[in-house]
Amino acid sequence: MAGASGKSFIGRFGVHLAVLFFVALWTVPTLGILISSLRDKDQIVVSGWWTALATSSQTSAGRLGTAKDQAQKDGKYIITGNLLAAGDAGTVTSFGTRSQEPGKYQAGAPADLGDGVTLQVNADGSYLLSSPKAFEGDRGQRVYFEASAPPKFTTDNYRNVLFSEGIGRSFLNSLTVTIPATIIPILIAAFAAYALAWMRFPGRALLIAVIIGLLVVPLQMSLIPLLKLYNGVGLFFGVPSKTYLGIWLAHTGFGLPFAIYLLRSYIAGLPREIMESARIDGASDFEIFVKIVLPLSFPVLASFAIFQFLWVWNDLLVAMVFLGTDADQIVLTAKLNALLGSRGGNWEILTTSAFVTIIVPLFVFFSLQRYFVRGLLAGSVKGG
CATH class of the missing domain: 1.10.3720.10 (MetI-like)
Structure with missing residues (x-):
């Protein structure tokens, strides 16, 4: 039924709906840019702005300690350290020694690397590399790991x-x-x-x-x-x-x-x-x-x-x-x-x-x- 203005309810509703659509069409991308500008730079690379309030997961790489960092304990040579950078609030979920399989081993479970060498990476990023023989070389082994991190916002970008x-x-x-x-x-x-x-x-x-x-x-x-x-x-x-x-x-x-x-x-x-x-x-x-x-x-x-x-x-x-x-x-x-x-x-x-x-x-x-x-x-x- 037409109203006093001569326009039906459906017509007015359609106009309002169209206006809301175009407002959203212009506003949503701008909102996305604003959210991205306040996010941590590492999280921007691995996830979209619409996941800014959710936990993000990313694959990273790090190196274990070298021979000079080893210590002898219970007849084995061990190297300890942490794969996460200082101040990072993340949780390691899995790890691997090849880029093709960064999540081959679960965090907290020891991985057999052969020749009696084992590697255990914990959820907090700490690791324990153990070997029956002394480690050699001045370049640590490269390790890939998947870590989940809580939402992080910062003004460092600005x-x-x-x-x-x-x-x-x-x-x-x-x-x-x-x-x-x-x-x-x-x-x-x-x-x-x-x-x-x-x-x-x-x-x-x-x-x-x-x-x-x-x-x-x-x-x-x-x-x-x-x-x-x-x-x-x-x-x-x-x-x-x-x-x-x-x-x-x-x-x-x-x-x-x-x-x-x-x-x-x-x-x-x-x-x-x-x-x-x-x-x-x-x-x-x-x-x-x-x-x-x-x-x-x-x-x-x-x-x-x-x-x-x-x-x-x-x-x-x-x-x-x-x-x-x-x-x-x-x-x-x-x-x-x-x-x-x-x-x-x-x-x-x-x-x-x-x-x-x-x-x-x-x-x-x-x-x-x-x-x-x-x-x-x-x-x-x-x-x-």
Whole structure:
């Protein structure tokens, strides 16, 4: 039965269900990254974030003591020690002497290694290696073992990232790149959008078509030609290649097509009567733009500012091409990428870095979020 609003209960329930689905779709991965950023680095490697509250099991390797560690007792030579590192709160469940069979023997049970040599590894990691003959050699036997460990959470990951050398400087470098690279395209696009929406001149339709076509040009395809063009012009005027000016212009060029398209759609939907009244009163196009169009276009300007800020702040490729890797130029994303190592296997750094870089974009988004939805609907409804 339809309600007073004209919508059935099933329709309203479906809408709410769809909203919850999309919220979960975006929230669950973010929650997973947050949990992983707080987990112990060894547990991140062996189990997923959804098992963070459960006991994890992992296979490790260690070496027994050498001949110099042996002692004689009851006619046998023995070596004792512990396979678990100091401070590890784990329980050994099984062990083995081959990587193919790390769980061949149960913890606490002696294993016959041949020639009368036995090895017993206990649940607490302590071991007893016994032999009727004296041990020789300065390299202990390698032992593989499976150990279960309780959930372990730590803030060491954030400490390693936040207090790494050069992080503060790279944070300021990112702001130096992002703020101008957000403001410059907005200023240029606002003028261009007004001209394309309300001014009549030859070739306007062709220019709009070209701008729309630029929206589909891949950044990766135009990056190197743009760099060569910039270096050529810079060489002619004696401007260094690796400067902030270069990356500001690059981000401006990549962001302008979408900015002009979005702003023009919104500005073209503003009431024509307002413009005509202003012209009757003697206002010029510049005065109409500054006093009428800009104040009315603030929602769409804020929406594009969010998009552009997020894009530039999270950028790594353009920054690596147009900026150097010196401490006074390297941006935050490049610095965090350097912390991952050459193979990028430090998962604890990767997940923690994700939340370190998200702080500023979240602040920008929540500051402008009330204009975000209105800006996304730019041009979809004509003004009355």
